[in-house]
Amino acid sequence: MIKVEDLHKSFEDLEVLRGVNTTFEKGKTNLIIGQSGSGKTVFLKCLLGLFTPDEGTILYNGKAYQNFSKNEKRELSKQMGMVFQGGALFDSMTVEENVVFPLKMFTKMTKGEMKNRVEEVLDRVNLVDTNDKFPSEISGGMQKRVSIARAIVNKPNFLFCDEPNSGLDPRTASVIDNLIQEITHENDITTVINTHDMNSVFEIGENILYLENGLKAWEGNKDNIYKTDNQKLTDFVYASNLFQKVRVTQREGL
């Protein structure tokens, strides 16, 4: 579980986050939604410790980050897995080398144990026969899956995904969404996902945070997001034509 209290983050004159309060629950897929440029990535990078917040507290399993010792911080970073927007796979390494990398750097596993674990996670994300390929040689969807495999190989307690299905076709996007949701449930971990994709919202939005102007403008889940009275969120949800039609159909009782 991650609790965020009064989170502020600015870049020079630009206030990106202006005091966000929320809780990301364990064993659930927690979504952060909002328009492009609304600060989703910045928020996630604060949670990851890549950005230091200007103000506010982030509590991991009840303990504030400021109170972590140096060693505890290092331990915490080993409990985190991240799927970056573009995958961020290491170009110079093969798929297998990418996935084994966190194990090689931070565990005392033997070669055989590493090999088994890598096979296990690659199997979990349904990747076969790609072990010796380089990231540039596989499709975008496969890259995302390798990225997920690399993020979960060290059995993290916290999984962060930055727009995991951007740039993918709807079918592949939905496969990736479901994969992340299953992994979250299987391992009972805290997963935070950035997205502006409405399909994801309705599919895996077990907990949804809507960011607007650097503040939490709405919080809920996929079942009550229809009923929101936040006009901007309504516009956001129904922005795509598909849902426009759905809404019209619903209203007219067809």
Add this chain to the structure above:
Amino acid sequence: MFLFYFYQKFQKGLERMLSNYIKSIGQYFIMIYETFRRMTKTSELKRLILQELDDLIISSLGIVVFISFFIGAVIAIQTALNFSNPFVPKSLIGFAARQSIILEFAPTFVAIIMAGKVGSYITSSIGTMRVSEQIDALEVMGINSLNYLVFPKIIAMCMFPFVIAISMFVGIIGAYTASVYGGFLSSEQFLAGLQEDFIPFQVFYAFLKSFIFAIILATVPAFHGYYMKGGSLEVGHAATTSFVWTSVIIIFMNYFITQLLLS
């Protein structure tokens, strides 16, 4: 009135530029400091260093040998043509070629070539990792990305003086070939000139210089890549800027070291 307006604008711009430069210089030294902290796992570092030796040093040998040979040859021919006075001993050609190759051409000229080849490679490879968030990925895993990326390059570039030694050797062979086979002087005369007034300190100076250039060649382009902002378009831009700065700093350091050690 008009002039005053421009003067004000100019002053503001100048102030901003200066403060940016000072900030960058500070950031550069912080980067160097961070590079030597929180070392990456030794086995991984070893692999990275070998990789960088291959990418930075071995792969540059071909071009260095090629250029050194022909520049050495040209230096010899130019000297020969410009000293047609019969009272000047022919061996001077060998002497002049040795001096210019060891003191300036091999260390400085090759360093500038390397700023183009190795420098732009370092900037673009680190810059690409920055824009595609691979550096963030390293940091999230708890790896000191500066140590992981820059330290192996610095260590590999410590082999740069060997490249310079090869360049000196090949340059002199080039000079020998061009002047002896070009019929400007005999082999004995050339070799006599080559050994004339040899001052070992000058060789030390040349290698010290090469070593300092090597550190600049590894770190300045790395700085430009690591702290770049933007997308893939900016990577190309960063590589160009990095080449300009690396050469400028090398040329300036060359002047500084020469003034300090030889005058």
